[in-house]
Amino acid sequence: MLTCKEFLTELNSFLDEETDSLLRVQLEKHINECPNCWVVVDTCKKTMKVFKGMEPQAIPSEVEGRLMEALRRKMAARRCGEA
Amino acid sequence: MTGLALPTALPEFRPGWYDKKPRMDTANGQELIDESALVELARQGDDAAFSTLVNRYNRKIFRLAKNITQNDEDAEDVLQDAFLKAYTHLDSFHGDSKFYTWVVRIAVNEALMKLRKRRSDKTVSLDEEIDTGEEQVTREIAVWDGDPEQKYGQTELRQILDEAIQNLKPAFRTVFQLRDVEELSTEETAEALDLSVPAVKSRLLRARLQLRERLTRVFKRKGDDALAYM
Numbered sequence: 001m002l003t004c005k006e007f008l009t010e011l012n013s014f015l016d017e018e019t020d021s022l023l024r025v026q027l028e029k030h031i032n033e034c035p036n037c038w039v040v041v042d043t044c045k046k047t048m049k050v051f052k053g054m055e056p057q058a059i060p061s062e063v064e065g066r067l068m069e070a071l072r073r074k075m076a077a078r079r080c081g082e083a
Numbered sequence: 084m085t086g087l088a089l090p091t092a093l094p095e096f097r098p099g100w101y102d103k104k105p106r107m108d109t110a111n112g113q114e115l116i117d118e119s120a121l122v123e124l125a126r127q128g129d130d131a132a133f134s135t136l137v138n139r140y141n142r143k144i145f146r147l148a149k150n151i152t153q154n155d156e157d158a159e160d161v162l163q164d165a166f167l168k169a170y171t172h173l174d175s176f177h178g179d180s181k182f183y184t185w186v187v188r189i190a191v192n193e194a195l196m197k198l199r200k201r202r203s204d205k206t207v208s209l210d211e212e213i214d215t216g217e218e219q220v221t222r223e224i225a226v227w228d229g230d231p232e233q234k235y236g237q238t239e240l241r242q243i244l245d246e247a248i249q250n251l252k253p254a255f256r257t258v259f260q261l262r263d264v265e266e267l268s269t270e271e272t273a274e275a276l277d278l279s280v281p282a283v284k285s286r287l288l289r290a291r292l293q294l295r296e297r298l299t300r301v302f303k304r305k306g307d308d309a310l311a312y313m
Contacts, residue, residue: 011291011292012287026154042227043227043298045290046227046231047294047295049293051259051263052264054128054241054244056142056146057142059141059142059162063145063159066163067141067162067166068134070163071133071170072135074170076165077169
């Protein structure tokens with residue numbers, strides 16, 4: 001059986017499902033037999049899920065307004081340069 | 084003042100433009116014009132297509148800039164500089180990567196420059212040697228109490244997540260942000276940050292473990308410390 005240290009070394013590959021099938025079987029066997037590593041995997045997955053699920057907040061309207069104004073000026077300057 | 088006669092508003096996206104380019108994808112239940120079609124039109128001088136790209140990605144780029152710089156004013160500068168540079172240098176974008184990844188790379192560079200300026204006495208680098216250590220962070224071993232997304236309101240949850248991510252070192256925070264929040268691939272993250280793939284993987288593991296540890300302190304089920312077997 002893999003040690004916890006060996007398991008943690010492969011944790012990212014396990015979470016990202018990038019391991020080959022033989023290693024995956026070994027890693028799954030480890031978490032089935034090691035409650036601590038099971039908790040680490042479970043809470044890592046939840047950590048990733050909770051961050052992924054967080055939609056970006058809307059940009060403050062004044063910030064967006066200044067961005068579009070700067071862009072508009074840039075575009076106008078380019079059009080003038082081309083004319 | 085340049086005296087230029089500026090248009091009052093940015094040109095708006097008109098769906099009819101793309102009738103001859105039916106490449107569509109779907110996201111969030113909305114039909115989206117394929118990014119590469121918009122980029123191609125923008126490269127041909129179609130400013131409305133470029134504006135559509137800006138509108139599509141500006142929230143993500145602002146979040147990224149804010150998380151790296153930890154400062155609203157700097158984040159706004161980064162947001163503007165990134166899109167203005169992308170517009171100016173669109174000719175040099177050859178489509179080897181996604182447009183979004185390219186803009187992310189520009190924004191990361193701008194954000195890191197801001198950090199370096201602000202902390203002129205300290206070096207801020209993503210490729211610095213980081214002690215990734217043999218000892219991984221697994222002190223908090225406790226199951227979580229239910230689903231945080233259901234248990235907490237959006238505002239409260241956002242605050243908890245913001246605090247957790249802000250406490251990471253920039254080198255870890257930025258990798259986590261690109262890989263697990265913006266959902267770039269490992270290779271795209273490596274390209275955006277000019278890091279090797281193993282360096283991205285190493286930093287990502289540390290970031291995930293540190294965030295897991297911090298969030299466990301908030302989300303753990305009461306009384307579950309007894310589960311710490313290690």
